Amino acid sequence: MSPEPEIIAESRFIRLVREGHWEYAERPHITGIVGMVAVTEEGKLLLVEQYRVPVKAPVIELPAGLVGDTPEFAGEPKEEAARRELLEETGYAAREMTFLCEGPPSAGMTGEVMTLYLARGLRREGAGGGDHTEEITVHEIPLAQVHPWLESRRRRGAMVDMRIYTALYFLLCVLEP
Secondary structure, three states: OOOOOEEEEEOOOOEEEEEOOEEEEEOOOOOEEEEEEEEOOOOEEEEEEEEEHHHOEEEEEOOEEEEOOOHHHOOOOHHHHHHHHHHHHHOEEEEEEEEEEEEOOOOOOEOOOEEEEEEEEEEEOOOOOOOOOOOOEEEEEEHHHHHHHHHHHHHOOOEEOOHHHHHHHHHHHHOOO
């Protein structure tokens, strides 16, 4: 039988937990994380960029966000959170959200689970850029140019979130064989 988890420290957005010999982080007010693989009708992959303090660099990422992270969104379904976050971060609304996969982004550090969706039938409805606490730049990259574009950004100091390569796997190997 496992020992009861012990809360080591807790702040507004994060909790540190010890369970046996494991120490890990939790976000106490979320029910999941969603990420979106969003490609426009013109064949452009939507990526976002923002400075991430923990890695001290700008990071190129898939649009993503937290599920149920505020009282206003408590109990919201993951697909609804995906639609909300896509619009907030990129300014695009999706006609269709299709489940792709689900798994832990950092299983040795946190118990979070991310659900990845394919967003189709995109239409621009706003500027994007995130909420009042975020400074997000939206990039629309033609699929044929994603790899050289990412390498160019990496050489200039940006970091690339590895989930982008998961997105490309689904786009190039699974959905379009």
